């Protein structure tokens with residue numbers, strides 16, 4: 001990418017030590033990828049007082065994300081400051097003042113304490129981005145991926161900062177879901193891991209510690225469950241609608257598995273499943289599904305494209 005060559009000879013100063021941003025000292029963050037997850041992570045960062053730069057390749061994506069973030073912050077303010085609209089307005093304005101959007105990370109990367117990557121679920125793309133960022137980020141900067149399913153270790157080896165690398169896995173919708181999975185690889189230093197846990201708390205999330213195993217905790221259980229539902233419908237044992245109704249009313253889930261798959265994005269679910277199937281071909285829980293493949297092949301990605309297992313009104 002162009003910015004590496006522009007910057008490698010530039011004034012970005014590499015620190016002489018490899019000490020990470022100290023625990024509780026993550027103030028400036030970059031979120032790479034302004035899609036569903038990146039926008040949510042940037043929003044929560046900004047509304048919890050961090051200085052955030054949201055980076056995407058595409059200015060149109062960024063403009064849409066900014067509008068979505070603004071609407072979501074207003075929703076949060078309405079809920080948190082019921083009966084005190086002026087305090088709510090101050091909250092909205094200070095959160096928005098903490099947020100910048102950019103198609104290039106240069107300026108923000110010179111001082112960032114943390115980079116959280118949330119681009120599409122593709123190993124080569126994530127490695128390429130981190131390799132480029134590694135060449136220009138200061139030594140103190142912690143790198144983390146929000147990957148749903150890829151091994152953090154396979155992404156981290158694109159960089160020279162394995163001790164300052166980890167996973168920070170959020171859940172959709174980020175402003176609402178309270179969990180943050182914090183993942184370490186064997187090389188992650190204790191200081192880095194602690195800084196990530198402390199940052200999770202500063203983001204007002206409940207953190208759980210995870211090893212770098214497929215799907216960490218939640219997705220290792222959730223994705224096979226979703227796929228069991230798809231296989232049940234493929235066999236003709238139940239309808240999509242009935243499975244969703246059953247899991248909501250019989251198991252107390254807020255969404256049925258098909259509603260949730262449409263909400264997550266069927267392209268993302270397919271990326272996850274295909275990656276695991278390639279790595280663990282004998283695991284029946286990770287077997288590809290014709291129904292899912294056909295939907296994705298025909299551009300039906302769920303809510304974001306207007307149709308998946310169900311149809312949605314375009315926003």
Ligand SMILES: CC(=O)CC(=O)SCCNC(=O)CCNC(=O)[C@H](O)C(C)(C)COP(=O)(O)OP(=O)(O)OC[C@H]1O[C@@H](n2cnc3c(N)ncnc32)[C@H](O)[C@@H]1OP(=O)(O)O
Pocket residue numbers: 072073075076079147148170171172173175176177219222254255260264
């Ligand atoms: C793939 C991966 O790697 C990992 C994943 O993310 S897996 C997916 C994990 N996510 C889930 O499982 C989500 C399951 N679904 C849910 O929890 C709920 O259906 C939901 C929170 C999404 C929506 O809940 P709902 O009750 O149907 O809708 P709604 O009434 O609009 O929203 C509920 C509350 O959340 C708030 N909210 C919802 N979306 C919001 C958003 N984008 N921004 C801000 N607030 C939001 C609303 O203000 C509302 O607050 P109150 O209850 O105080 O009024």
Ligand SMILES: NC(=O)C1=CN([C@@H]2O[C@H](COP(=O)(O)OP(=O)(O)OC[C@H]3O[C@@H](n4cnc5c(N)ncnc54)[C@H](O)[C@@H]3O)[C@@H](O)[C@H]2O)C=CC1
Pocket residue numbers: 032033034035036037038055056057058061117118119120121122125129146147148149169170171172263264265268
């Ligand atoms: N959708 C979900 O429910 C969840 C997804 N995740 C993970 O988060 C990541 C992102 O997922 P989504 O937000 O759903 O995807 P998305 O498709 O909504 O957004 C991805 C964004 O990355 C941008 N992008 C692509 N290449 C880029 C580059 N080189 N530089 C900067 N931006 C670039 C795209 O323009 C797009 O806006 C994936 O790894 C996914 O597995 C994690 C938790 C939940």
